[in-house]
Amino acid sequence: MAKVGDRVKVESKAGMHEGIVLPSQEDQKNVLMLKLNSGYNIGIKLDKSVKIKVIGSGTKLEKFPIVNLKENKGLPNISLVTTGGTIGSRLDYKTGAVHTLLKPEEFLANVPELMQIVNLKKISQPFAIWSQDMTYVEWQKIAQEVAKELNSGAEGVIVTHGTDTLHYTAAALSFMLKSLSKPVALTGGQRSSDRGSFDGALNLICAANYCKSEIAEVSLIMHGEDADTYCLAIRGTKARKFHTSRRDAFRPINDLPFAKIWKDKFELVNPNYKRRTNTKVIADTKFEPKVALVKYFPGADPDILNYYIGKKYKGIVIEATGLGNVSTNPLNKKTSWLPMLKKAIDRGILVCYAPQTLYGQLHQFAYSSLRIQHDAGVLYLGDMLPETALVKLGWVLGHTKKLIEAKQLMLANLVGELNPRIPEEAFLY
């Protein structure tokens, strides 16, 4: 019989798999947990059809090394805020589950080089959750922690975070950190630290390099290509997770990255950034949670807007097609959104359009169908990413209940979220 740590070949209904046997979970003793060569785990239900062949034995189940935090006086003071996610996790061979590194010292064990680049003034962990579980409440806590650190001597702050919603948080911090005067680098890992392809080390090193730069903006720092070579610093309001698993999953949309960053090199790409100063940073985190992102699709029933009206939502971002269209077909009353859009707007809901295409910008005057929607009171958000638009709408409506003011704020370019002159090379960057 195969034991924990054995390398096995398993034939089952799910196909043929090779990997190392992990301990089963307490409540699932009839499931064989395997760590595949890809680094992923798979659970195989043990029934009569399953054939297991041991082809190696005794893989050592390591313990986490611990690194001591020592002050390195010659280097700039940087603070690190960890919040959970793959970069802050490691496979726990005892339980077979991914384990969150609760002690910051554990965390640093993965990137000892970091302490040759910056002096880690402080490591804090306001909470540790997976990024799919983030809400605006966590965004607020991170913003407060970052502002506190920047206002008490940190030259920059690195925030580590799960990658699934990292770009939403990057947008949130962009709006919430008012008068930002120093670099803030958000980063994460697409692969956990127990894998050979761990990307978090390079991401953290590049994030530290970013924190030493003059760019006083919230940036997302992740791999620039799938190889472990360099990272991109992408504006927090213009970033998107664009691949489920590649290390270079995050791409700038409708914008060039601020910079390409290597372990020992820094190449500025886009000079359109705010310079470092000594201004006090304000965590301006008020947020209206009654906002929603709705994706339009052909035949979508406009009645969905009734749901949001009934639930007293304050703002809705609709991912509209093309230059900013949903159906307004007067000949098809069942699928025309025009009457419901007008109703939602009449009830005081701020209804915005953002591009479902992601790349490019909306244009409310190119066709009469667009003008009809614009004239009905829909706010066209140019080239703003739908995810960024949602975050901005919650933030704006957290600051004013006056619709005219809120509309003006939505159309104002506060932190680079609007880019009326998109460079040609930004497409599919």
Add this chain to the structure above:
Amino acid sequence: MAKVGDRVKVESKAGMHEGIVLPSQEDQKNVLMLKLNSGYNIGIKLDKSVKIKVIGSGTKLEKFPIVNLKENKGLPNISLVTTGGTIGSRLDYKTGAVHTLLKPEEFLANVPELMQIVNLKKISQPFAIWSQDMTYVEWQKIAQEVAKELNSGAEGVIVTHGTDTLHYTAAALSFMLKSLSKPVALTGGQRSSDRGSFDGALNLICAANYCKSEIAEVSLIMHGEDADTYCLAIRGTKARKFHTSRRDAFRPINDLPFAKIWKDKFELVNPNYKRRTNTKVIADTKFEPKVALVKYFPGADPDILNYYIGKKYKGIVIEATGLGNVSTNPLNKKTSWLPMLKKAIDRGILVCYAPQTLYGQLHQFAYSSLRIQHDAGVLYLGDMLPETALVKLGWVLGHTKKLIEAKQLMLANLVGELNPRIPEEAFLY
């Protein structure tokens, strides 16, 4: 006073604009309609602050030329199905509005070369609407028209269509045209035919070339780069409108294009296609309209699923984050989707996940959070595009009410919608 056809400079609250005066619309006499140099129209409200300066006069307001359909016996018979959209429209200088070309002969005036490449057996127009107004009913009509033509001597069919939802229709035809044995080319225009940058001519020529090929698949044929050089033939289930306005807005996602097509050259890129045969094509168009596409975002209230349960929806595609996550945080009952997912599944709704990242594939076993959602009964749709997943779900549920059968069909690779081995070069193609 400026007259229709005059070139003017207009200063208004909207800024400075230069263009040609178009006739005002009947119901909007106080709005000055201008055709800008960009080709777009703009409406400027005439009030006291508006200053108009005539800088040229008498632009000729042309009539549409008409081309006669003549049989060209040596060339393959191709049918053309027009359905409206920018490619089938032209600015009407009489009304200032975009006008749909109702007569096929008007349509061909834009691309006289087409008749040197193929013999246009028949031009039909089952309806003419903008693509944002399409529903599954129009998809069914197009599928029926295409099947009819293919079964009565056409070697291939070109379908012209608005671009906003062109990829949804391409996916729909991919599923609805059963036993497809000949090429079907969907195409459109990002710019109308009255503009210098009209792209529809090259698109149509390349679509005709595609129809002469051996590729018996539904393809979307649009520009491969912004210049007017060549087109891509993209698999109908793997295409996406990725830019609001560029001529090369449509890109293949998680797949390589079948081919690059020039006016006079055809370069095969991806040999993974079905070959042309003489099998009879079946328009298998049954469709369940009670399906929805829901985009997850941080903090999204899971109660939205209650709405769909209440409205008796049969299937839901959720655009999940990362490898296939929504919040399942047991510590935050207000935002955990797990109980509502289970409730929807208990009520017999087929709940699927598709990747919000668009690129890459979902993976239900990489983290325990993913396994929890999979074990609750959520169907993980690999690398299927959310838009394609929605269309497929409606088509599958139109064919079977048995959930087990529907799930098997959703996970089966029917027409290339699933690609477990995504080539490296497909990312940001």
